[in-house]
Amino acid sequence: MTSPLAHRFHALADNVERVVKGKRDTVELALTCLFAEGHLLIEDVPGTGKTTLARCLTASVEADFARVQFTPDLLPSDITGVTVYRQGTGAFEFLPGPVFANIVLGDEINRASPKTQSALLEVMEERRVTVDGVTHPVPRPFMVLATQNPVDLGGTYPLPEAQLDRFLMRITVGYPDLASEVAVLTGVGSDAAPESLSPVVSAREIAQCVEEAAEVQVADALYDYLVRVVAATRTFPGVRLGASPRGSVALLRAVRVWAASQGRPYAFPEDVKALAVPVLAHRLVLTPEAELSGRTGADVVEEVLAGVELRGGVRR
Structure with missing residues (x-):
């Protein structure tokens, strides 16, 4: 019998695929992040469908949604909210910003200044915002779904390591295959758009799946295998800063959702291998020499997976 999580997971994936063609693997990674109540960073070159994927996800979930278009002149208070003085009542009132939603889409997050980017640090980790010394919790479930262009493009500000570490996953969309791109073209002008999608899952149901x-x-x-994989990134040649314990926790949460989405009440080593790159690669800081040689965090994680073996048995 299919579990509620597996049923809702695949219903969401099918709904998103009505618009996002030929990217089932990418869609399922994004949904794993959603059901793990983690934050997702979608990074790719312009025109590959980053924002379309994000909009399709939000359109498929019946929940409070807010979108922030990140620009260089955006202020931290434009995200978190501001306290104003009401002359009529003689009292201060907090006006919540767009971050007080179940799903917050931060479009082109690396176009805002580092000061504005850092406004998300507290809420992404602690699910709360502190303004003028007063703490305000955000609704649950809560997810920041951000898009960004590669940092070598003009007008962008690289996200600091501390903020990258708060994203459970970083994924890319990539170019579609020829058949999928033809399907995109034939769908232009039809109802194949994010606005055409109806919600298939509610915020309450997402919370139940969490x-x-x-x-x-x-x-x-x-547990031992997962921790040794993460620990190996800290001592791997060419790595200046490996994944933190937050990375271990993030990988475990994602593995549990991935297993449940396949209808299993227990996790396999293959689940760790399937998710290690999108969960861990963006948390690694390589040495300048490694970067100059063309190595990436994904390369390191793949080599770590090839070198770390499972000790003991896992029930099949």
Whole structure:
């Protein structure tokens, strides 16, 4: 019997695929992030469908949604909110910003100044915002869904390592294959657009799935394997800064959702291997020499996976 999480997961994927053609793997990674209540960073060159994917996800979920178009003149208060003085009542009132939603789309997040980018640090980690010394919790579930262009393009500000570490995953969309691109062209002018999608899952159901995923069983041997994979990134040649314990926690949360989406109440080593690159690669800081040689964080994670073996058995 299909679990509620697996049913809703694939219903969402099918709905998004009505618009986003030929990217099932990418869509499923994004949904894994959603059901793990993590934050997602979609990075790719302009025109590959980053914002379309994000809009399709938000259109498929019946929840409070807010969009922020990041620009160089955007201020931190434009995101978190501001306290104003009401002359009629003689009291100060907090006006919440767009971050007080279940899903917040930050479009082209690396076009805002570092000061504005840092306004998201507290809310992404602690699910709350502090303004003028007063703490305001955001609704649950809560997800920041951000898009960005590669940092070597003009007019962009690289996200600091501390903020990158708060994204559960970083994924790319990539160019579609020929058949999918033809499908995109034939769909132009039809109802194949994010606005045509109807919600298939509610915020309450997402919250229930978050709890269901937490019940997925993980064997002691798999805990050991996961931690050794993450630890190996810290001592790997060419890596200046490896993945932190936050990376271990993020990978575990994603693995549990991935297993549940396949209809399994327990996780496999293959789940770790399937998710390690999108969860860990963006958390690594390579040495200048490694970067000059063309190596990437994804290369390092793949080599780590090839070198770390499972010790002990995992129930099949």
